[in-house]
Amino acid sequence: MLCSLTRSHLFSRALPAAAVLALALPTAALAQDKTFKIYGFGAKSGVVGIFGQQSEAAMQAAAAIINRAGGVTLGDGTKARLVIEYLDDRCNAEEGINALRRIASQNDAVVAIGPTCSNVAEPVFGILQKKAGDTSDSGIQFPLYTDVAAKGGLASLSQWAFRNVPSEANMYKSIFEWVKATRPELKTFWGGVEKDFAHSNATFGVIKTQAEANSLQVLGQSEWLLNDTNFSNQVREMKRANADVVAISAHPFTTCGVLKEMARQNVKPKLMVGLTSSSSMETLQGCAAQAEGLIIPTSFAPVNEEAKKAAAAVQAVNAKYNMDLHNAAAFENIFTLKELVEKQKVMGRPDTVQADRQKMREALASMKETKGLLGKVGRTDDREAIKPFLFVQAKAGNWIVAHTPKQ
Amino acid sequence: MDLLDLIDLSQSLIDGVLFGTIYSLIGIGFTLIFGVMHKINLSYAAASIGAAYLSLMLVALAPAPVVYAGAALLGGVLGWLIYLICFRFLPINNPLATLMSTVGMLLAIEELISHLTLGMPQNYPALFASTNIEIGAFFLRGDLLFVFVLGCLAMVALTLLLKRTRLGLATRAVAQQPVAAQLCGMSVNATNAGTFVIAGLLGGTAGAMAGAAIGVLSPLMTLPLTVKGLVVTVIGGLGSIPGAIVAGLIVGGVENLFQFMRGVSERDIYVMLMLFAFLVFRPGGLFAAPGGRD
Numbered sequence: 001m002l003c004s005l006t007r008s009h010l011f012s013r014a015l016p017a018a019a020v021l022a023l024a025l026p027t028a029a030l031a032q033d034k035t036f037k038i039y040g041f042g043a044k045s046g047v048v049g050i051f052g053q054q055s056e057a058a059m060q061a062a063a064a065i066i067n068r069a070g071g072v073t074l075g076d077g078t079k080a081r082l083v084i085e086y087l088d089d090r091c092n093a094e095e096g097i098n099a100l101r102r103i104a105s106q107n108d109a110v111v112a113i114g115p116t117c118s119n120v121a122e123p124v125f126g127i128l129q130k131k132a133g134d135t136s137d138s139g140i141q142f143p144l145y146t147d148v149a150a151k152g153g154l155a156s157l158s159q160w161a162f163r164n165v166p167s168e169a170n171m172y173k174s175i176f177e178w179v180k181a182t183r184p185e186l187k188t189f190w191g192g193v194e195k196d197f198a199h200s201n202a203t204f205g206v207i208k209t210q211a212e213a214n215s216l217q218v219l220g221q222s223e224w225l226l227n228d229t230n231f232s233n234q235v236r237e238m239k240r241a242n243a244d245v246v247a248i249s250a251h252p253f254t255t256c257g258v259l260k261e262m263a264r265q266n267v268k269p270k271l272m273v274g275l276t277s278s279s280s281m282e283t284l285q286g287c288a289a290q291a292e293g294l295i296i297p298t299s300f301a302p303v304n305e306e307a308k309k310a311a312a313a314v315q316a317v318n319a320k321y322n323m324d325l326h327n328a329a330a331f332e333n334i335f336t337l338k339e340l341v342e343k344q345k346v347m348g349r350p351d352t353v354q355a356d357r358q359k360m361r362e363a364l365a366s367m368k369e370t371k372g373l374l375g376k377v378g379r380t381d382d383r384e385a386i387k388p389f390l391f392v393q394a395k396a397g398n399w400i401v402a403h404t405p406k407q
Numbered sequence: 408m409d410l411l412d413l414i415d416l417s418q419s420l421i422d423g424v425l426f427g428t429i430y431s432l433i434g435i436g437f438t439l440i441f442g443v444m445h446k447i448n449l450s451y452a453a454a455s456i457g458a459a460y461l462s463l464m465l466v467a468l469a470p471a472p473v474v475y476a477g478a479a480l481l482g483g484v485l486g487w488l489i490y491l492i493c494f495r496f497l498p499i500n501n502p503l504a505t506l507m508s509t510v511g512m513l514l515a516i517e518e519l520i521s522h523l524t525l526g527m528p529q530n531y532p533a534l535f536a537s538t539n540i541e542i543g544a545f546f547l548r549g550d551l552l553f554v555f556v557l558g559c560l561a562m563v564a565l566t567l568l569l570k571r572t573r574l575g576l577a578t579r580a581v582a583q584q585p586v587a588a589q590l591c592g593m594s595v596n597a598t599n600a601g602t603f604v605i606a607g608l609l610g611g612t613a614g615a616m617a618g619a620a621i622g623v624l625s626p627l628m629t630l631p632l633t634v635k636g637l638v639v640t641v642i643g644g645l646g647s648i649p650g651a652i653v654a655g656l657i658v659g660g661v662e663n664l665f666q667f668m669r670g671v672s673e674r675d676i677y678v679m680l681m682l683f684a685f686l687v688f689r690p691g692g693l694f695a696a697p698g699g700r701d
Contacts, residue, residue: 045518047626050526195671223671227627229617232422232548233667236415253528253625260622264539264548286528286623320525 036072036080036348037108038063038337040330041099042116042148043091047227048251050282051116051148051326054314056086058327059113061313062334072338075345075352082338089120096120097127104142107350110341111143111360113333116326118151118198121161128158132361141354143361145337147329150276151202155383162364164329164336164377166387168276171297172207174405175273175391176214179245186270190243191221192234192258194250200226200275204249207273211247219243224254231261239267247273248294252280256287263290271295279392279399280324288397295402299387300328300373303401307373328373329387336370414544419667420660425551426620427659428558432613433632434639434651435562436606442646443582443602446505450489450512451610452632457516458482458607459614459624463529471532475557475615482611483604490603495596513633520626528625531618554616561612562652568605569648578602582646635662638678642685644692653693 040059044052063082066072071079087103089096096115103109115121129139139158146155146163155161179186189211194200204221212218219241222234235258238246246262246269248255255278262268272294274283279296300323302308310331311323323331340363341348346356370377370385378386393402433452440448462478469477493508538549569575580588581598589595617632618624639658643650658678665677685692 045521047517047521047526049521053525225671227625227631228671229621229628229631230422230426230663232426233415233419233663234671236418240411240415253623253627256528256623257621260536264536264550265546282527286530286625 034074034078034080035083036074036341036346037083037085037106037110038334039103039106039109039112039114040084040086041089041096041103041112041114042086042120044086044088046090046092048091048117049088051091052086052088052114054321054324054327055113055116055147055330056084057314057317057321058310058323058331059084059086059334061310061317062331064317065313066334066338073342075347080348082334084334089115089117091117091120093120093123096124100124100127100140100142100144104140107353108348109142110346110348110353110356111145111337111364113145113147113330113337114149115146116148118149118154118202121146121149121151121154122157122198125154125157125161128160130158132159132365141361142357143364145333145364147333148326149199150326151199152206153382153384159365159383160361162383164333164370164372164385164387166276166297166299166325166389167384168203168297169206169210170386171276171299171389172203172210172273173213174389174407175295175297176210176216178391178403178405179216179271179273180214183271186244187215187217188241188243189216189218189245189247190238190241190269191218192238192246192248192250193221193223194226194254195223196225197251199277200249200251203275204247207247207249211245216245222258224250224258226251226254228254229257231258232265234258235261235265235267238262239265243269245269245271245273248278249275250278251275252278252282252286255283256290259287259290259294276325280326281322284394284397284399288394291394292396294394295391296393296399297389297391298325298399299389300325301390301392301399301401303374303390303404310373332370332372332377336367340364340367416664416667418545419663421545421547422551423660423663424656425548425555425659426663427656428551428555429613429617429620429632429655430635430639430658431652431655432558432561432609432616433636434643434655435565435648436610436613437636437640438643438646438648438651439565439602439606439609441640442648443578444494444499444599446494446499446502447509447637448489448493448603448606449506449509449633449637450493450516451509451606452613452636453513453516453629454485454489454607455482455610455614456617456624456626456629456632457520457614458485458611459531459618460520460524460529461485462611462615463531463624466532471534471619474532475612475619478615478618479608479611482609482614483607486603486605486607486610487600489607490600494599494603513629517626517629520629524626526626528623531615531622531624533619533622536619536622551620554620557612558616561609562648565605565609566648574598574601574605578605638682641682642692644694647692647694650692650694 042052087099193204274296279298344359375388390404391402392399458481461481497504535549540547639654643654666674
């Protein structure tokens, strides 16, 4: 009796329920498996591969946070898991162009973050359609939201190019105004520049202009190349000038080489200013003792809870990576893009890809402000960012906040 | 040109010549392998820097001299591995085969370093880094002098090894007449492998000295050292060890001198012009007979 009742119960209740479940399961699984991809590209290998590796780690960290919170909501109301795919351009212009072409040819590519090197960004932005909607321009119509390439004014090359990099002109203006206000005894300036790297060279022009604008007498400059190993001539020139302020516009390897040579030749300026890109652990790993006192403006430091959490999230992806001003932008970009995808009701389907790209471009162009790790990030009409920044100083093997300017 | 400029010019020359010791050491490695096998090992400078990187594992455990010795030994091991991978089993009659395999090895080593260190510059221990000798208006860096002296000692040791030992005799015999040497009972493969190990020992020393002189190791160093090593080898004369020694010092001096006189953006033009001048007017290098090589 019991057996027959149970069997009867099974057939009358459980089987229809199982059938409903069986029909429902594929749909649920489909929703769970639905993905929305954000592409990235930059130098992941080669001597500046750290930029791309760290950017990818930051993008993965941001995507993991978003996915834990349920993923991204697409235009049809479904939830999708955010997926990051990062391509390597080796900081090489040709490979960067290839990477962009490859991304743009994918039917799941709606937007990309990158590249990391200014010498790649310039030609890559150059092959994008210059003016959106210009039918006579056959340039690639694909929105890019750059995180690292920092050379000034690059986004003006195309209306499909957007950047979330700090304005170095503002940063160095602010740092030299601060120096003028707090260290009026400093009168003379000497510059050192890594001449063959687009970012260092372009930023040196900014540094020099701002030093002059703030009453520092420019005595001259020393030049070297990215992979130079002997800096004796350059530092001897520096020593002879005996300037109060020495600014070094170079990446960590040569910054360390020059700082070590300065220590050997006993060159001790009253103040040293460095390039934004050198405010990383690379510099401290290479020459912490010689970098002591070096001041650099940066758009990232773990100074608030959100920034600390973001830095921890990157380390959770891979303990060997840190958050710095460059990959902090990549982290921010993922959250901004997620918001824009939801706001613009991007569908994320192969048949809507061109329309989705257009929607993303329009959304990026209409942004007036975004949320950054150090506070609100303003946007300019030429698709650049106005990021909050602070000055960090090398002290006992760490970067500590030297000053937070009013912005 | 005032007196200060003259002093600076002389100082540039001195610094360059001292730094040129590293170029000499790299040049010797290239020339030694070419002399024995008539092949260019383009991965030599990268392996030298790779050995210095590997010796970083000793930094926390041992003083700087032990780290340098470790770099030399590891350079020897890398040299042997490169021989096995890039030369031993490749068709020796095809000159492009080994050239391309060593180019591949150069890129592989550079990429490996970049990946393992994330491209971050690594502090390398220097001896006498804070010692500077001042002679009148001139200034000699203690660490560069040390590099110079150690480089000279390494070169003397190599010369003695080649001239006074059975291994050296075998190396010279294989270099001059490999078939005859084989008929006399010498193993060409073992001698070639030995040559790579010796060149590797020297390369490891050069890598360590480059790290000590700069104070930092970076994958950025591999390509420039490869180019300078090749320039030194050609100017010194392919296969000539004394030539490589002198050419290294000349290239170091000329490079720094032109940097002082014409600036960093023109510096390499003059070094390359010097190379072309040698190729045209003295193709056999510094120590060749006036008629040049056949």
